[in-house]
Amino acid sequence: MKTKLLLLAFGFVLIATASYGQVSYDLPIEEHVFDNGLRLLLVERPDDHRVSAKIFTDFGAMVEEPGELGSAHFLEHLMFKGTRTLGTTDWEKEAPLVERLYELEAQLIAQMNKDRNAIRERAVFHNDEWRGTTPEIEAIQQQIADIDKQINATRDPGAVMRWYQAFGGTGLTATTEQEYMKFDIILPKERVELFLRVEADRMSNSVFRGFDEERMILVEQRYGDLNRLTTPYYEQMNAVVGLVHPVFWPEGYLPDFYQYTRTYEKDFYERYFVVNNTTIVLIGGIDMATAKPLVEKYFGWMERKPEPMRIKSVEPEPQAERRLIYRSEELAPRVEARFMIPGVGHEDRPVFDVMMEVGKRRLEDNLAKAGISGSVDVNTRVVHTSIFGVPGSINFALVVPENQVVRAEEILLSTLEELKNAGPTSTELTVAQKRIKAQWERTTLDASRLNFAIGHFQVMDEWGTLETYLNARAAVDEAAVQEVASTYFIPENRTIGQVIRP
Numbered sequence: 344m345k346t347k348l349l350l351l352a353f354g355f356v357l358i359a360t361a362s363y364g365q366v367s368y369d370l371p372i373e374e375h376v377f378d379n380g381l382r383l384l385l386v387e388r389p390d391d392h393r394v395s396a397k398i399f400t401d402f403g404a405m406v407e408e409p410g411e412l413g414s415a416h417f418l419e420h421l422m423f424k425g426t427r428t429l430g431t432t433d434w435e436k437e438a439p440l441v442e443r444l445y446e447l448e449a450q451l452i453a454q455m456n457k458d459r460n461a462i463r464e465r466a467v468f469h470n471d472e473w474r475g476t477t478p479e480i481e482a483i484q485q486q487i488a489d490i491d492k493q494i495n496a497t498r499d500p501g502a503v504m505r506w507y508q509a510f511g512g513t514g515l516t517a518t519t520e521q522e523y524m525k526f527d528i529i530l531p532k533e534r535v536e537l538f539l540r541v542e543a544d545r546m547s548n549s550v551f552r553g554f555d556e557e558r559m560i561l562v563e564q565r566y567g568d569l570n571r572l573t574t575p576y577y578e579q580m581n582a583v584v585g586l587v588h589p590v591f592w593p594e595g596y597l598p599d600f601y602q603y604t605r606t607y608e609k610d611f612y613e614r615y616f617v618v619n620n621t622t623i624v625l626i627g628g629i630d631m632a633t634a635k636p637l638v639e640k641y642f643g644w645m646e647r648k649p650e651p652m653r654i655k656s657v658e659p660e661p662q663a664e665r666r667l668i669y670r671s672e673e674l675a676p677r678v679e680a681r682f683m684i685p686g687v688g689h690e691d692r693p694v695f696d697v698m699m700e701v702g703k704r705r706l707e708d709n710l711a712k713a714g715i716s717g718s719v720d721v722n723t724r725v726v727h728t729s730i731f732g733v734p735g736s737i738n739f740a741l742v743v744p745e746n747q748v749v750r751a752e753e754i755l756l757s758t759l760e761e762l763k764n765a766g767p768t769s770t771e772l773t774v775a776q777k778r779i780k781a782q783w784e785r786t787t788l789d790a791s792r793l794n795f796a797i798g799h800f801q802v803m804d805e806w807g808t809l810e811t812y813l814n815a816r817a818a819v820d821e822a823a824v825q826e827v828a829s830t831y832f833i834p835e836n837r838t839i840g841q842v843i844r845p
Contacts, residue, residue, distance in 0.1 A: 370787065372797065372806065373631045375638075379647045380619025383638050384797055384806055386626040388790070394627030395790040396538040397527035398546075399798040401622075402615035404521045404726075405589045405654050405733075410602055413561060413595025418608050419519040420557045422526075426548040429502040429541070437497045441550060444490050448605050451483045464598075474601065491555065498552055503541055510534045514791065520728045521590050523802040529791065532628035536637050539623075543641035546616050551605055562600050572674040576842060581725060583667045584681050584736050584838045588658040590725055617648035622806075624798045626790040658683070658734055661836040670845040678752040679740040679840040680759070682831050684723065686733045688804040693815035694827040695723060695737050700775030701767040701824065702739060702758070709758050710741065715751060717743035732803030736838075737831075748841055759832045766825035779816055 375383045404415045427434050454477075455462065462475030507515050511531045518525050526545065528538055568574045578593045585591030623642075625634055661683055685692050703721040710717055720740045723729045739759070743751045767775070786792045800809040 370793075374806070375631060375635055377618070377639065377643060379643065379645055381638070381642050381645070382622040382801070383631075383634060384622060384624045384801065385629070385631050385634055386790075386793070386797075387630045388627050389630075391628040391790065392532055393529055393790075394532050394535050394538075394625055394629050395527070395529050395794045396535060397525050397624045397791075397794050397798055398542045399622045399624065399802055400524045400616055401522070401620050401651070401802050402611070403519055403523050404592065404594060405656075406611070406615070406652070407589060407592070409592075410599060411607060412592055412599045413565075414599070414603055414607060415524065415611065416519045416594055417557070417561055417600075417603055418611050419517050419524055420560065421551040421554065421608060422545055422549045422612075423503065423517065424550065424552040424557070425499070425502055426544045426550055428544060428548065429506070430499050430550065430552060431497050432499050433497045437494055437550075440490055440494050444487060444494075445605060445609075447483055447487050447490065451480065451487065452604060452606065454479050454483060469598075474598075488555070491553075494552060503545075506537065506541065510537055512537070521726065522728070522732060523799065525795075525798065527791070527794070535625065535629055535634070536641075539637055539641040542623075543645075546618075546621070546642075547645065549612060549616075551608060554603075554605055558600055558603060561595065562597065565595060565597060565600065568594075572671070576669050576671070576674060576840070577726075579667055579669060580679065580681060580738075580838070580840045583665050583840070584683065585725075586659055588656045588733065589654070590731060590733050590735060593726060614648075615651045617651070618642055618645045619647045620651050622798055622801045624794045624801075626794045626797075654733070664834045665838040667838070667840040669840060669842045671842055672845060674842050675742050676745040676748050676844070677740055677742040677840075677842045678748050678755060679738060680752075680755055681736045681738045681838045681840070682836050683734050684737045684831060686731050686735065686803070687800065687812065688732060688808060690815070691827050691830070693812050694819050694823050696779060696816050697772070697775050697819045698737065698762070698824060698827065699723065700778050701771045702762065704771065704774070705761070705767070706739065706741065706755065706758050709754050710743075710751070713750065713754055715743055715747050715754070717741055717747070717751065730799070730803070745844055748843060752839065752841070759828065762824060762828040763832055764825075766821040766828075769821065772819070772821055772824070776817065776819070783813065 371386060373385045373387070375385075377383070402415065404412070407414050424430055427438075431437050458477045458480060461477055462480075464475075504515060506512075507528055507530070511534060512528045514527070514529045516527055526542060530538055581591040581593070623638060684695050699721045703719050706719045706721070710719065718741070720742075721738065722740075723735055723737050725731070725735045729735075739755055741751045741755055786796055797806050797809060800806050800812070
C-alpha cells in the first residue's frame, strides 16, 4: 500500500500577469492505493460537515460494439436496480429465477444465431423491418417474460435511494459517458461509511432486475433525444469527423436497444467493475486516517482481476477535407467547422481551451463587422462530453440567416486564418485566461464539481495530469495559439457542415 500527497499550486495564479492578482490556491490531494489496486483520492476540508463522494470506473461507451451502442449506459441503469441484499424481499426465492433467466437467454441467443438469415437487416429505409423474429424466438422471449413476472413479486424498488435519503444523502446521480461511469452522492461526513457499503455491494453483487422495462426507458430517452432538432445533425457531423473511433458513436440507435442481452451486460460488469479499475474520490470533512480503514473494510476483500481490455481503435490521420450538407425545414440554418484535436495527456490539448475563448469572441466581432446577425458557439463537445483522453474535435458553429450561410463560412474560415497568421491580441488572450481562471475558481468552490474534475482526469490519463493541464493553460501565449492553429486548422483536418433548407 502507498499513500502520497500532492499540493497542486495552480499555475494560472502563480505565473499570471499583474492583472490576475497574486493569490495562491493550493489543493491538497492525497492518494492511497490499496494492495488490490483500488485508488482512493481525498481532499480534506475540515470545516465542511458534508462529503462529496464519487466512485469512478474506467469504462464507458468506447468499449461498445456496433449493434450494441448504448449498452454501457444501459448497464448504469441496471446497476441502479439493486443487489442481492438491496432491492429484493427474498433473495433465496429470486436467485434460482435469475439463474433460469440466463439459461433461457442462452437459448435465445443460440436461436437468433441459428435464424440469422431470417432476421437480418435487408432494407435501407427501415420501416421496422429490422425487428425480425421467428416463432421459436418468440416462444423463448415469452418464457423470459414469465420468469421476469415471478421476479417482480420479490422486487423492492428504490431501496438504495431510500437508504441514502434516510441518512441525509442528497444529489444521488450516476453518469456514463464515453470514458467513464460514476456513481455519486453527497452525505453528512458521519455517513461516508454508507456510501462505501452501498457502492461495494453494487460493484460486486448487482442484480439486473427489470431488464426489459429498463430497456424501454432507454428507448423513451432516445426518442426524447431525437425530438431535439439538433440531435440528428450533431450525430451526422460526428460520423463525418471520425472514421473509426467509438468516441464519435452516438448513444444507441433504436435497433440497438432491442438487441441488449443480460449476458452481454454481465460480461461488461464482470470485466470492468473490478477494484484495480476503480477510483474513489472523497472531498469534504473527512481525513485520510479516517477514510482508509473504512475503504479497506468494504473493498479490501476484493481481489485484483485481469486488467480490462484497452481501447484498440486508433483514428487514422486526417487526409482530406470532409463536408456535410444537412437539409432541414425546422433546424436553424448554420455553418460549422470541426477539426480533430488531441486528447488530455498531449501537450497541445490545453491550448484549445484558450482557443475556444479567443475564437468565440473573434468570430462574434467579425460577424458584427460584416453586418450579419447570428450566434456563435465554440466547443469541444462530442456526443455529451467535452474533454477526452483520446482525440476529439473543436467545433466552431455560426447560426445565421439562410441567405448568409455561404458568407458566414467565408468569415469563419478567414477568422481561423487570422489566428494562424497573427495569433490573438494580448487583450484577447488576457480576457480568455481571466475567464478560464474564473471558471476554475468556481469549480474549486463546489466540492462536487471539483470531485468530478479530479476523477475525470484520473480516467482520462491520471489525476496528477490536472496540475500540468492547468499550468499549461495559464502559460499559453500568443505564439502558442498561433502555432497550434497552424498545426490543426488545415484543410486535411477540416470538416465543414452546413444546415440549409431543402
